[in-house]
Amino acid sequence: MSPLRSLQAQFRAASHKGAAPALAAMVVGAGIDPARRLRIHHNHLRTTLTDALAATFPTVEKLVGRAFFAALARDFIAVEPPKAPCLFEYGAEFPAFIGVHRACRPLPYLADAARFDWLVNVAYHAPDRPALAPERIAAIAPEAYGQVVLAPHPATGLLVSSYPLLDIWHVARAGEDAPSVDLDSGGVRLLVHRSGLDVAWRALSAAEHAFLAALVAGRPLGMAWNMALAIDLAGAEAGRIAATAFGVGLFTEMLAAVPSSTERVLP
Amino acid sequence: MTKLRTGPSTAIPARAGIGLRGVHHEAVIATRPSVGFFEAHAENYMGGGAPLHALMTVRRDGPVSLHGVGLSLGSADGLDTVHLERLAELVDRVEPCLVSEHLAWSVAGGVYLNDLLPLPYTEESLEVVARNVDRLQDRLKRRVLMENPSTYLRYTFSTIGEAAFLAALAERTGCGLLCDVNNLYVNSVNHGSDPLAALEMLPAEAVAEIHLAGHCVNDADGVAICIDDHGSAVAPQVWHLYDAAVRRFPSAAALVEWDSNIPALEVLVAEAHKADRRRAAIFSETVHVAAA
Numbered sequence: 001m002s003p004l005r006s007l008q009a010q011f012r013a014a015s016h017k018g019a020a021p022a023l024a025a026m027v028v029g030a031g032i033d034p035a036r037r038l039r040i041h042h043n044h045l046r047t048t049l050t051d052a053l054a055a056t057f058p059t060v061e062k063l064v065g066r067a068f069f070a071a072l073a074r075d076f077i078a079v080e081p082p083k084a085p086c087l088f089e090y091g092a093e094f095p096a097f098i099g100v101h102r103a104c105r106p107l108p109y110l111a112d113a114a115r116f117d118w119l120v121n122v123a124y125h126a127p128d129r130p131a132l133a134p135e136r137i138a139a140i141a142p143e144a145y146g147q148v149v150l151a152p153h154p155a156t157g158l159l160v161s162s163y164p165l166l167d168i169w170h171v172a173r174a175g176e177d178a179p180s181v182d183l184d185s186g187g188v189r190l191l192v193h194r195s196g197l198d199v200a201w202r203a204l205s206a207a208e209h210a211f212l213a214a215l216v217a218g219r220p221l222g223m224a225w226n227m228a229l230a231i232d233l234a235g236a237e238a239g240r241i242a243a244t245a246f247g248v249g250l251f252t253e254m255l256a257a258v259p260s261s262t263e264r265v266l267p
Numbered sequence: 268m269t270k271l272r273t274g275p276s277t278a279i280p281a282r283a284g285i286g287l288r289g290v291h292h293e294a295v296i297a298t299r300p301s302v303g304f305f306e307a308h309a310e311n312y313m314g315g316g317a318p319l320h321a322l323m324t325v326r327r328d329g330p331v332s333l334h335g336v337g338l339s340l341g342s343a344d345g346l347d348t349v350h351l352e353r354l355a356e357l358v359d360r361v362e363p364c365l366v367s368e369h370l371a372w373s374v375a376g377g378v379y380l381n382d383l384l385p386l387p388y389t390e391e392s393l394e395v396v397a398r399n400v401d402r403l404q405d406r407l408k409r410r411v412l413m414e415n416p417s418t419y420l421r422y423t424f425s426t427i428g429e430a431a432f433l434a435a436l437a438e439r440t441g442c443g444l445l446c447d448v449n450n451l452y453v454n455s456v457n458h459g460s461d462p463l464a465a466l467e468m469l470p471a472e473a474v475a476e477i478h479l480a481g482h483c484v485n486d487a488d489g490v491a492i493c494i495d496d497h498g499s500a501v502a503p504q505v506w507h508l509y510d511a512a513v514r515r516f517p518s519a520a521a522l523v524e525w526d527s528n529i530p531a532l533e534v535l536v537a538e539a540h541k542a543d544r545r546r547a548a549i550f551s552e553t554v555h556v557a558a559a
Binding site: 003007031034041083086125194197 | 311313314315316317318319320336337338339342343347349350373374375376377378379381382384387389395419420421422423424458487488490492494
């Protein structure tokens with residue numbers, strides 16, 4: 001191995017494991033212990049990544065406080081160091097990590113709060129794409145619904161939680177003046193998306209969520225509609241579901257619209 | 268082999284610029300402060316939405332420089348192709364007046380250390396960095412500036428001085444240089460080097476930008492160690508180095524960075540204006556001497 005590649009591999013290993021005598025032996029001391037010089041970089045890395053996670057997961061940080069968050073971040077950074085240089089993209093695995101972290105067991109809603117923060121972060125930074133115009137959906141022949149697949153906008157995200165996440169978010173925002181939350185008051189299905197340059201979210205009905213979740217998963221329009229009808233048997237929510245799905249720019253393109261199906265799924 | 272490359276809108280701003288930070292987006296767009304240009308960290312604008320929209324709005328009003336912090340030109344593994352393409356896409360979109368990166372590394376084996384880590388200055392490192400800079404300039408089809416780093420450690424097996432390393436890199440690749448005078452000062456404290464001598468060794472014709480920033484001093488085992496935190500006003504010693512840099516690199520653009528403990532926009536703008544005044548004073552003194 002080349003000396004440079006070897007040095008960089010050792011530096012990488014030492015950054016997350018601490019002491020590295022072989023690496024320290026390659027560093028000039030000049031009045032300061034080489035290990036102390038290396039620690040400047042190790043500390044800087046941990047601070048940088050902890051700050052990046054705190055910026056991406058503000059609800060989590062407010063719920064648990066800075067010290068607990070920093071400890072959680074340290075454990076996460078050790079097992080999931082960044083694989084790309086843009087810090088706003090770091091932390092996709094943090095919610096799942098929180099979900100299995102021993103110290104978070106008394107806070108069973110924390111992983112969902114982290115999922116919410118992540119979806120907001122993704123929606124804020126997502127690449128810009130023109131939204132699919134509602135008129136283009138309206139123009140599809142009902143016979144073709146079974147064949148139409150829609151591409152979700154990169155900002156579009158869905159989340160199901162058994163906890164009252166929006167109440168929890170309000171509590172985190174309010175800080176010390178926060179009202180209390182009844183954790184058993186029921187869960188929520190959330191849509192997170194971009195509205196202009198801002199991030200927006202709203203609670204969904206079970207039928208709305210079933211429809212959107214199927215579309216986001218790449219199911220054809222007809223099948224998604226059948227999933228919604230399985231909940232909304234009378235189709236009473238049809239207008240509202242269509243407005244939610246096609247009125248706020250959740251999709252960017254029709255990927256396949258082959259008008260060959262004989263299946264008729266919409267009234 | 269010297270390869271000179273030029274790209275679109277490479278005119279170097281005559282007046283000092285300031286670093287563009289997210290907390291200042293609104294104020295910059297609303298007040299359009301009178302500075303030479305804005306310099307954006309490329310990695311903060313590689314998504315879309317509000318940040319990119321703010322950058323493009325600033326760009327419509329004046330020149331923007333893109334300063335990369337994540338390409339890791341010192342990596343023995345070579346460049347991250349995905350990241351290089353994202354940078355190229357941003358450069359195409361922004362059409363920056365300058366594109367710069369660092370003489371440093373930050374990734375090994377696909378794991379990012381998100382820091383500007385020091386390189387050993389050896390023939391091998393020079394080959395690695397020159398190869399990576401060649402690839403970057405070939406992809407962007409323009410000259411990039413490479414910045415001298417602030418460092419807290421040196422390696423026992425380095426064989427080349429930092430300024431000589433940068434001079435050789437510029438000679439081999441045709442890249443330009445970014446002379447960060449705060450980094451020269453920080454290194455002089457941390458390694459006992461002579462910042463003016465380092466400045467004199469940089470090839471004057473290659474230096475197209477000067478960086479100014481604040482630093483702090485920490486205690487390490489009873490010895491002062493200077494940390495390049497960009498978290499305060501430019502120190503008096505660094506302003507003196509700036510004066511020397513202006514004399515040696517008279518056509519280089521100047522830029523003030525302030526990335527932590529970020530103050531109100533006016534404070535940063537005032538630092539840029541100070542850089543302009545010092546530069547004007549040096550030029551009038553030069554004219555005076557020439558006329559005498």
